[in-house]
Amino acid sequence: MGVDYYSILKVDKNANDDELKKAYRKLAMKWHPDKNINNKKEAEAKFKQISEAYEIINLRRRRPKGQVPPPDAAGPGGATFFQTGPGPNAFRFNPRNANDIFAEIFGFSSPFGDDIFSSFADSQQMSSGPRIAPPIEQMLPCSLEELYKGTTKRMKISREIADASGKTIPVEEILTIDIKPGWKKGTKITFPEKGNEQPNVIPADLVFIIDEKPHSVFTRDGNNLVVAQKISLVEALTGYTVHLTTLDGRKLSIPINSVIHPEYEEMVPREGMPVPKDPTRRGNLRIKFDIKFPTRLTAEQKYGIKKLLSS
CATH class of the missing domain: 2.60.260.20 (Urease metallochaperone UreE, N-terminal domain)
Incomplete structure (x- = not known):
């Protein structure tokens, strides 16, 4: 049974090219190894899998029905494939080129480095890809009792989202944060892309940082x-x-x-x-x-x- 590449990208098989690219962008941003320092090995595997799925779907759509890329096929950015199984459809994306796919879509290959802010302007002049809004951090004060027993906090946020015509409208959302027993000051809880939606901008991640209130005893x-x-x-x-x-x-x-x-x-x-x-x-x-x-x-x-x- 073949790999369901559409399922990997979490899109329908009838998704158009724009929907496919949007799904890739969202998952590639989430699993980019530079953004997942604490679980880099898992992130690298996911990142390569996402890139493989995106590239194979694109190549299949550009070829006559029923054909698959041969082992020496080269996609945009120099992506290559090699056969790993006995069947005609058993192909594997060369993981060395996952960053090439990312660079092709976004216009820059490493958006999470130390020079992220200084590189934004240059990269935008070179590419029409969206820029990445920096994370929004918010302290979340918790009592020692809450950190001892664990608790659930609900935070109300206001943000701008884009409708089908591209016009932004204000909305309010309730975010649920599950505080686990024993969490320490400095623990971060991230809600991906919960910032304002703007044209050509990937919304900012909203990050809550646990703070500990002083206790009387x-x-x-x-x-x-x-x-x-x-x-x-x-x-x-x-x-x-x-x-x-x-x-x-x-x-x-x-x-x-x-x-x-x-x-x-x-x-x-x-x-x-x-x-x-x-x-x-x-x-x-x-x-x-x-x-x-x-x-x-x-x-x-x-x-x-x-x-x-x-x-």
């Missing part, structure tokens, strides 16, 4: 939670029980039977933040102590302390 240290307790010298020497309400509402009582010195720290396993890649695991809770020493002692108190501690 806990501070975060990676996957751990840290809490400070103020105690008296008597409590430090004679024993103390820490009472805390966790971020998910549970009550904890943690007895400290050791002598608490200024550098002492109590560690409670698995009472920290969920680990993002495996929320069934948690970091630890670290309890630090701020010991309040008396500003002065009476002679009687000094005598009593010396007698107690020397015995």
